[in-house]
Amino acid sequence: MENYKIINGNCWVSCFDILGFGERVNELKEHPDVFVEVYYRNILRKSISLCNSHNEVLSKVHFLWFSDTFIFVTEDDSFGSYVSVNQLSRRFFDTQIISGLPLQGALSVGQIYYSKNENIIVGTSLIDAYIYAYGQNWIGFILTQCTDEKLKELNNHPDRGKFVRYDVPFKNRKPERLFTYNMSRHSNRENILLRAIKDMHKQAKIKNFSYKIKYDNTLRFIDEINSKKVSDGK
Numbered sequence: 001m002e003n004y005k006i007i008n009g010n011c012w013v014s015c016f017d018i019l020g021f022g023e024r025v026n027e028l029k030e031h032p033d034v035f036v037e038v039y040y041r042n043i044l045r046k047s048i049s050l051c052n053s054h055n056e057v058l059s060k061v062h063f064l065w066f067s068d069t070f071i072f073v074t075e076d077d078s079f080g081s082y083v084s085v086n087q088l089s090r091r092f093f094d095t096q097i098i099s100g101l102p103l104q105g106a107l108s109v110g111q112i113y114y115s116k117n118e119n120i121i122v123g124t125s126l127i128d129a130y131i132y133a134y135g136q137n138w139i140g141f142i143l144t145q146c147t148d149e150k151l152k153e154l155n156n157h158p159d160r161g162k163f164v165r166y167d168v169p170f171k172n173r174k175p176e177r178l179f180t181y182n183m184s185r186h187s188n189r190e191n192i193l194l195r196a197i198k199d200m201h202k203q204a205k206i207k208n209f210s211y212k213i214k215y216d217n218t219l220r221f222i223d224e225i226n227s228k229k230v231s232d233g234k
Helices: 021-027 032-052 079-098 124-135 145-153 192-206 212-226
Strands: 006-018 061-066 069-074 103-115 120-122 140-143 163-168 176-181
Touching (some): 006 079, 006 124, 061 079, 069 124, 079 103, 079 145, 079 192, 103 124, 140 163, 145 176, 192 212
Parallel strands (some): 103 140
Antiparallel strands (some): 006 069, 006 103, 061 069, 103 120, 140 176, 163 176
Protein backbone atom coordinates (compact mmCIF):
# COMPACT_ATOMS: atom_id res chain seq x y z
CA MET A 1 0.00 0.00 0.00
CA GLU A 2 1.28 3.46 -0.85
CA ASN A 3 2.11 5.61 2.16
CA TYR A 4 -0.48 8.21 1.21
CA LYS A 5 -3.37 5.80 0.86
CA ILE A 6 -6.15 6.08 3.44
CA ILE A 7 -8.41 3.23 4.53
CA ASN A 8 -11.88 4.43 5.45
CA GLY A 9 -14.61 1.82 5.70
CA ASN A 10 -15.47 -1.57 7.15
CA CYS A 11 -12.39 -3.69 7.78
CA TRP A 12 -11.03 -6.54 9.90
CA VAL A 13 -8.85 -5.49 12.83
CA SER A 14 -6.91 -7.66 15.25
CA CYS A 15 -5.38 -6.21 18.40
CA PHE A 16 -2.84 -7.74 20.79
CA ASP A 17 -1.80 -6.64 24.25
CA ILE A 18 1.29 -7.87 26.14
CA LEU A 19 0.53 -9.35 29.53
CA GLY A 20 2.82 -8.02 32.28
CA PHE A 21 4.39 -5.33 30.10
CA GLY A 22 4.51 -2.88 33.01
CA GLU A 23 6.47 -5.32 35.18
CA ARG A 24 9.00 -5.82 32.40
CA VAL A 25 9.43 -2.07 32.01
CA ASN A 26 9.85 -1.61 35.77
CA GLU A 27 12.58 -4.24 35.91
CA LEU A 28 14.70 -1.95 33.71
CA LYS A 29 13.09 1.38 34.57
CA GLU A 30 16.45 3.10 35.06
CA HIS A 31 17.72 1.79 31.74
CA PRO A 32 14.98 2.29 29.13
CA ASP A 33 17.56 2.08 26.36
CA VAL A 34 18.48 -1.44 27.47
CA PHE A 35 14.80 -2.38 27.60
CA VAL A 36 14.26 -1.17 24.05
CA GLU A 37 17.39 -2.75 22.58
CA VAL A 38 17.22 -6.11 24.35
CA TYR A 39 13.49 -6.65 24.67
CA TYR A 40 11.30 -4.37 22.57
CA ARG A 41 13.31 -4.36 19.36
CA ASN A 42 13.37 -8.14 19.50
CA ILE A 43 9.56 -8.18 19.45
CA LEU A 44 9.48 -5.90 16.42
CA ARG A 45 12.21 -7.77 14.57
CA LYS A 46 10.33 -11.04 14.87
CA SER A 47 7.02 -9.41 13.97
CA ILE A 48 8.34 -7.63 10.89
CA SER A 49 10.27 -10.73 9.83
CA LEU A 50 7.07 -12.74 10.12
CA CYS A 51 5.18 -10.27 7.94
CA ASN A 52 7.93 -10.10 5.33
CA SER A 53 8.09 -13.87 5.08
CA HIS A 54 4.44 -13.99 3.99
CA ASN A 55 4.28 -11.31 1.32
CA GLU A 56 0.97 -12.48 -0.12
CA VAL A 57 -0.65 -12.02 3.29
CA LEU A 58 1.21 -8.80 4.03
CA SER A 59 -0.10 -7.21 0.84
CA LYS A 60 -3.60 -7.37 2.34
CA VAL A 61 -2.77 -6.58 5.97
CA HIS A 62 -1.13 -3.56 7.59
CA PHE A 63 0.89 -3.85 10.80
CA LEU A 64 1.30 -1.07 13.37
CA TRP A 65 2.14 -0.80 17.05
CA PHE A 66 2.33 1.52 20.02
CA SER A 67 4.01 0.52 23.29
CA ASP A 68 2.57 -2.90 24.20
CA THR A 69 -0.30 -2.79 21.67
CA PHE A 70 0.08 -4.45 18.25
CA ILE A 71 -2.52 -4.05 15.51
CA PHE A 72 -3.25 -5.69 12.14
CA VAL A 73 -5.67 -3.94 9.75
CA THR A 74 -7.12 -5.06 6.42
CA GLU A 75 -8.36 -2.88 3.58
CA ASP A 76 -11.90 -4.27 3.51
CA ASP A 77 -14.22 -6.71 5.28
CA SER A 78 -14.24 -9.47 2.65
CA PHE A 79 -13.81 -13.10 3.62
CA GLY A 80 -10.47 -13.15 1.80
CA SER A 81 -9.22 -10.34 4.00
CA TYR A 82 -10.47 -12.23 7.07
CA VAL A 83 -8.45 -15.27 6.04
CA SER A 84 -5.33 -13.12 5.61
CA VAL A 85 -5.53 -11.25 8.91
CA ASN A 86 -6.55 -14.38 10.78
CA GLN A 87 -3.60 -16.33 9.44
CA LEU A 88 -1.10 -13.56 10.15
CA SER A 89 -2.55 -12.94 13.62
CA ARG A 90 -2.28 -16.62 14.57
CA ARG A 91 1.30 -16.79 13.37
CA PHE A 92 2.13 -13.61 15.25
CA PHE A 93 0.57 -15.08 18.38
CA ASP A 94 2.45 -18.38 18.00
CA THR A 95 5.79 -16.69 17.35
CA GLN A 96 5.59 -14.44 20.39
CA ILE A 97 4.28 -17.12 22.76
CA ILE A 98 7.10 -19.46 21.76
CA SER A 99 9.52 -16.58 22.42
CA GLY A 100 8.14 -16.23 25.95
CA LEU A 101 5.89 -13.24 25.32
CA PRO A 102 2.35 -13.70 26.73
CA LEU A 103 -0.30 -12.12 24.54
CA GLN A 104 -4.01 -11.37 24.76
CA GLY A 105 -5.56 -10.80 21.37
CA ALA A 106 -8.89 -10.38 19.62
CA LEU A 107 -10.12 -10.06 16.05
CA SER A 108 -13.05 -7.80 15.23
CA VAL A 109 -14.66 -6.18 12.22
CA GLY A 110 -16.35 -2.86 11.51
CA GLN A 111 -15.67 0.76 10.68
CA ILE A 112 -12.08 2.02 10.67
CA TYR A 113 -10.16 5.08 9.50
CA TYR A 114 -6.46 4.45 9.01
CA SER A 115 -3.91 6.83 7.55
CA LYS A 116 -0.45 5.29 7.59
CA ASN A 117 1.24 8.50 6.53
CA GLU A 118 -0.32 10.50 9.38
CA ASN A 119 -0.15 7.64 11.91
CA ILE A 120 -3.90 7.92 12.58
CA ILE A 121 -6.17 4.99 13.33
CA VAL A 122 -9.66 5.29 14.83
CA GLY A 123 -12.86 3.31 14.57
CA THR A 124 -15.38 1.03 16.23
CA SER A 125 -13.63 -2.17 15.14
CA LEU A 126 -10.39 -1.12 16.84
CA ILE A 127 -12.25 -0.25 20.04
CA ASP A 128 -14.08 -3.57 20.00
CA ALA A 129 -10.90 -5.57 19.36
CA TYR A 130 -8.99 -3.69 22.07
CA ILE A 131 -11.71 -4.11 24.71
CA TYR A 132 -11.94 -7.84 24.05
CA ALA A 133 -8.16 -8.28 23.97
CA TYR A 134 -7.41 -6.29 27.11
CA GLY A 135 -10.36 -7.67 29.08
CA GLN A 136 -9.41 -11.35 28.87
CA ASN A 137 -8.35 -13.07 32.08
CA TRP A 138 -5.93 -15.45 30.40
CA ILE A 139 -3.51 -15.76 27.47
CA GLY A 140 -5.37 -16.26 24.23
CA PHE A 141 -6.59 -15.08 20.84
CA ILE A 142 -10.36 -14.84 20.34
CA LEU A 143 -12.93 -13.78 17.76
CA THR A 144 -15.35 -11.12 18.98
CA GLN A 145 -19.12 -11.35 18.62
CA CYS A 146 -18.90 -8.90 15.70
CA THR A 147 -16.56 -11.28 13.89
CA ASP A 148 -18.86 -14.23 14.55
CA GLU A 149 -21.86 -12.32 13.18
CA LYS A 150 -19.94 -11.12 10.11
CA LEU A 151 -18.76 -14.64 9.26
CA LYS A 152 -22.37 -15.87 9.47
CA GLU A 153 -23.38 -13.03 7.16
CA LEU A 154 -20.69 -14.19 4.71
CA ASN A 155 -21.89 -17.80 5.08
CA ASN A 156 -18.51 -18.84 6.40
CA HIS A 157 -17.04 -20.26 9.58
CA PRO A 158 -13.76 -19.95 11.50
CA ASP A 159 -11.31 -22.68 10.50
CA ARG A 160 -12.56 -25.79 12.23
CA GLY A 161 -9.83 -27.28 14.35
CA LYS A 162 -8.05 -23.94 14.65
CA PHE A 163 -10.86 -22.38 16.69
CA VAL A 164 -13.17 -23.85 19.33
CA ARG A 165 -16.16 -22.50 21.22
CA TYR A 166 -15.27 -21.77 24.83
CA ASP A 167 -16.47 -19.72 27.80
CA VAL A 168 -13.71 -17.12 27.71
CA PRO A 169 -12.84 -15.73 31.18
CA PHE A 170 -12.82 -11.96 31.55
CA LYS A 171 -11.44 -9.81 34.35
CA ASN A 172 -14.44 -7.69 35.21
CA ARG A 173 -17.44 -9.56 33.80
CA LYS A 174 -18.91 -12.98 33.30
CA PRO A 175 -17.34 -15.44 30.84
CA GLU A 176 -18.54 -15.14 27.26
CA ARG A 177 -18.83 -18.06 24.85
CA LEU A 178 -16.65 -17.19 21.87
CA PHE A 179 -14.56 -18.78 19.19
CA THR A 180 -11.12 -19.21 20.71
CA TYR A 181 -7.81 -20.04 19.06
CA ASN A 182 -6.99 -23.69 19.70
CA MET A 183 -3.55 -23.84 21.35
CA SER A 184 -3.58 -27.63 21.53
CA ARG A 185 -3.13 -28.65 17.91
CA HIS A 186 0.00 -30.81 18.09
CA SER A 187 -1.49 -34.15 19.05
CA ASN A 188 1.35 -36.26 17.64
CA ARG A 189 4.27 -34.32 19.06
CA GLU A 190 5.16 -31.97 21.86
CA ASN A 191 2.96 -28.90 22.02
CA ILE A 192 5.54 -26.10 21.97
CA LEU A 193 2.93 -23.49 22.83
CA LEU A 194 1.96 -25.44 25.95
CA ARG A 195 5.60 -25.81 26.95
CA ALA A 196 6.19 -22.06 26.54
CA ILE A 197 3.11 -21.19 28.60
CA LYS A 198 4.17 -23.58 31.37
CA ASP A 199 7.62 -21.98 31.45
CA MET A 200 6.07 -18.50 31.70
CA HIS A 201 3.73 -19.78 34.41
CA LYS A 202 6.71 -20.90 36.49
CA GLN A 203 8.32 -17.49 36.19
CA ALA A 204 5.08 -15.77 37.19
CA LYS A 205 4.96 -17.91 40.34
CA ILE A 206 8.60 -17.22 41.19
CA LYS A 207 8.12 -13.47 40.81
CA ASN A 208 4.69 -13.66 42.49
CA PHE A 209 2.99 -11.73 39.72
CA SER A 210 -0.66 -10.97 40.48
CA TYR A 211 -1.72 -12.14 37.04
CA LYS A 212 -0.55 -15.75 37.45
CA ILE A 213 -4.24 -16.70 37.56
CA LYS A 214 -4.28 -15.95 33.85
CA TYR A 215 -1.86 -18.81 33.28
CA ASP A 216 -4.02 -21.10 35.39
CA ASN A 217 -7.02 -20.27 33.21
CA THR A 218 -5.00 -20.82 30.02
CA LEU A 219 -3.65 -24.19 31.12
CA ARG A 220 -7.14 -25.28 32.15
CA PHE A 221 -8.42 -24.40 28.68
CA ILE A 222 -5.70 -26.44 26.96
CA ASP A 223 -6.29 -29.35 29.32
CA GLU A 224 -10.00 -29.35 28.54
CA ILE A 225 -9.29 -29.40 24.81
CA ASN A 226 -6.92 -32.32 25.27
CA SER A 227 -9.59 -34.08 27.34
CA LYS A 228 -12.11 -33.63 24.50
CA LYS A 229 -14.30 -31.47 26.74
CA VAL A 230 -14.31 -28.70 24.13
CA SER A 231 -15.48 -29.07 20.53
CA ASP A 232 -15.34 -26.84 17.47
CA GLY A 233 -19.11 -26.79 17.16
CA LYS A 234 -21.62 -24.18 18.24
